[in-house]
Amino acid sequence: MGLLAVGFSSSPFRAIALSNSSSRADEGTKEQSSVALPSHSPLHKWRMVIAYDGTKFSGWQYQESPPTIQCLIERALMQITKLDRKELSLAGASRTDSGVHAWGQVAHFTTPFTYDGLDSIHAALNGLLPSEIRVREISAAKPEFHARFSTKSKIYHYKIYNNPIMDPFQYHYAYHSAHKLNPVAMREAAAYFVGKHDFSSFANASRNDRVRDPVRDIFRFDIIEMGSLLQLEIEGTGFMYRQVRNMVALLIQIGRESLPPYIVPTILAARDRKALAKVALAAPPHGLYLMSINYKHEHLELPADCPLISFGRTHQVSKCKLPFY
Template sequence: MPGVAHFVTPFTYDSLESLHAAVNGLLPREIRVREISPTCPEFHARFSTKSKIYHYKIYNHAIMDPFQCQYAYHSVYKLNPEVMREAALHFVGKHDFSSFANASHNDRSPNPVKEIFRFDVVEMGHMLQLEVDGTGFLFRQVRNMVALLLQIGREALPPDIIPEILAARDRRALARYALSAPPHGLCLMSINYDTELLKPPAGSPAISFGRIHTVSKCKLPFY
C-alpha cells in the first residue's frame, strides 16, 4: 500500500541518500521508503491532496482462495455485479457523506461534503474489484459504502436506497442496514497532489530514490 508522509528538520541536508538509507535501515522489512524529496513548507501529506483512489477486493466464491485471504473480503453469497454498478452510480458526484462516516478522534470537524469522480465494479473471475476515485474520504467512508453495496449485491436491498441514506446525513441511517466492511480488502492505490506544492525549493538537495548496488555479472561456461 503506497503512502506519503512529511516531516520538518531543524537543518538542511547536502544529500538525502544517507538519510534515505538510515530510515530504511530502521524500518521493518515490510515497510520501505522509495523516495525522499524536499518540498515547500506549505506542503502537508494529508491536507494537500487533490484526490485519492481506493480499491476494495471481494472474492465471490463458495471457497476462498488461500492466496487472497489477507487481501480480499470473502463473500460466500452470490453477488450481482450489475445491481452493484447501478447502485455505485448514486455515490458519484458531490454529496454530504455524513451517513457513511464513523466518528474519529483525529478529525477536527471534517467537511462531510466530498466529490466522487467514479465508482466502478470490475469483474476479474471470482474477484470483484470496487474502484473509487474522489477528492477525499471521511473516516471509514469507503468501507461503509462497500458494506452497503454488498447488501445490494446480495439483492437484500434495492440500489435506490443509497440516495435515501445520503439524504439522512446520519450514520444511524446506514447502521440499520449494514456495518463496515472489514479492512483487509481495502487498499489505497494512489494519491494526487497539487504539483506546485511538490516542486523542491531552490537550492534543495536532489531527490533520493535509494542507493542502487550494482552486482557484477560473472560469465559462466556452458556445457
C-alpha cells in the same frame, strides 16, 4: 526559492548535516559532516511516499503500544537524524485505520539541516523499518507543501474475493464473499455516490474529528472484475472515518441482491449513520488500500538547489564470486 522558517534553535548555531557516501544504512546510522549555521536558519521539508502491509499494525496515527505506522517511522527518523518528535513534525496524508494497507501513503517531516543526497537516509530508513513498511521515495518539498492539507484527491481500492472457496494467498488482503455478487447492480448503485453529497450516513464518529464537514466530492467509483476478484476503485476529495468501508458494505448487500441499487440516494438523504446501520455493517479493514494521493501541481515542485529525488539505491554485481563448475 527560500524555505520557510518555522522554528528556531535554542542554541546560537545549528549544524547542517551532509550525507556521507560511506553511511552504514543497514545499521540505521549515518556519518555526517557539518557546517555551522546561524540559529535563524530555516527548516527544510521532506516528502515521503510510503507503502505498508497494515495487517500487524494499529493504523497510521501515532500510538506507541501497539505500534502504528507513524510511530515506527518516527522512531527510525529520530535514530537517523538525532531529532525529537517535535522537531521532525511528521504528518501523514491519511489516518488509515488498523489493518488497512497502503501503496501510496504520503508523509512529510522537517529538519533544521539539509542533505546533499537522499539515497543514504532512504536506505537507512528502510534498514530500520520492519519489512512490512517500505519508504518508496523521498524528495525535498517546498515549505507550502503539507501532506494532508495540500491534497486534491485520494484514491482507495477495496478488494473482494468472490468465490465459494477463499484463495489462501488473498486471506489478509481481500474480503471473502462466498455469496455470488452481481457487479452490474453494484455499478448502478456506485454511480449514486459520484458527485458532491453529504455523507453523514456513511461516516462513523471519531474522537480525532473536531468539527466535521460531511460534504465530500466523489469523482469516480469503478467496479472492475478480475476473475474471482472484484476491485472497487474510488476517488474523491477526501473521506471521513470509515466512509469508504461503509460505502463498500452497502454495495456488498446490493451485490447480494438483498437491497436494490436505488437505496443509496435514500440513505444519503437520511444524513444519519443509523440509517445505514439498519441494513449493513462496515466492511472489514483488510480489503482496503490507500493507493495514491493527488496534489496541487505547484505544491509538488521541488525547491531550488535541492538534492535529487531518491527512489532507492540500485545495486549491481560487477563480478560473480562463486566458482564455476
